[in-house]
Amino acid sequence: MDVYLIFDMGGTSVKYACGDEEGCLKDTGSFPTPSDGLEAMLDEMRRVFDSVKEKITGIALSSPGAVDPVKGIVGGISAIPYIHEISLTERISRRLDGLPVTIENDGNCSALGELWKGAAAGKRNIVSVVCGSGIGGSIVINGAVCRGRTNNCGEFGNCLVNRADGHYKTWSSYTMVKQAAKYTAATGKRTDGKGLFELAEGGDPLALQLTEEFYEAMAVGLFSIQFTLDTELIVLGGGISEAPFVIPEIYKRMEKMAKEDRFGFLTPKIVPCRFGNKANLYGALFHHLQEMKQYKVRLF
Structure with a gap:
């Protein structure tokens, strides 16, 4: 079964977990949100990526701000200023071995997580x-x-x-x-x-x-x-x-x-x-699975 790496980016900390298509989460953890800019964030994400034993097939992100999930860009304002108005999903994908990266607003992720399994x-x-x-x-x-x-x-x-x-x-x-x-x-x-x-x-x-x-x-x-x-x-x-x-x-x-x-x-x-502060992780995973299904449909 495919395994996905999920990041929930918050102003204080970034939560992460590995999840599968059934919504089973494991290897959960967190790290303090870097204050030094995007490169420090990417370094932390890479560290987590390298520490996971399973073979990861995709990356799911929950992000603050006005997220455009199609363009992979975060608009508006948030407590993490350096993630805004850049090709965020593309930058993360390049750092994490070119894997597909999806992104959704954290509030939407919370709703989707509760709708899916909560x-x-x-x-x-x-x-x-x-x-x-x-x-x-x-x-x-x-x-x-x-x-x-x-x-x-x-x-x-x-x-x-x-x-x-x-x-x-x-x-x-x-x-x-x-x-x-x-x-x-x-x-x-x-x-x-x-x-x-x-x-x-x-x-x-x-x-x-x-x-x-x-x-x-x-x-x-x-x-x-x-x-x-x-x-x-x-x-x-x-x-x-x-x-x-x-x-x-x-x-x-x-x-x-x-x-x-x-x-x-x-x-x-x-x-x-139901899921408390893990709802965003479930929702980001659900959004990623839906996006990958649509992508496969478009291919064929």
Whole structure:
């Protein structure tokens, strides 16, 4: 059976694994994202490639930014500036023995991974929402990723959720990472998203206010997605998906909104992702397998 090498490029680290056509992953690991430029990234990828005992037949990439999977170019901006506006898949292929390289946006990979083997298996129309330091995601209709005119479809974090302090606020302004930073700035007490939840549970007034803002923004954003797409399922990913109380708390805010405005029939079905931070690896592999099938069809 063919074996593929998968890289999930993130701003802090690059995860990797070997996978087969059945979606079985092994030899997983990671390395810190090089800060010295593309050549350092290629050197690390080559090191991983050389360390794999199996014969690799292709390379699958998950990447931040506005990915053009046909041209193999990453547009927009991301935390890895040196991967943008170059023939990235071609450069990687040259370094890795000329093997075929495919690339897909990381948000799309997360959705595809859950659609293939995860929480959305068997569905055709889903939305993936990934909540980390910002909000990202992907829209899948009839089993295919929606890309949009500029490959930015599904960038939900830029959606406006309210107006505060004379400025429009986007969904990404209210992630728990951002809310924790607001708490630290106001009190001088350093905390993170998990710590902010714990402070709120203990009755801290500011922590309660900030977590409530987070839940309200999540409810508004997810309702807006459902109003627009009327999707079968919304898969929630990112660090918050690992906290079992988050989705029930979001539903409480949705129920209140629905009762006030009589649109409860549009309340979405929300489920946590199955694969967590490995979803991008599964999705990049699935995308690679689909691309290789299409390539073979075009050949014959």
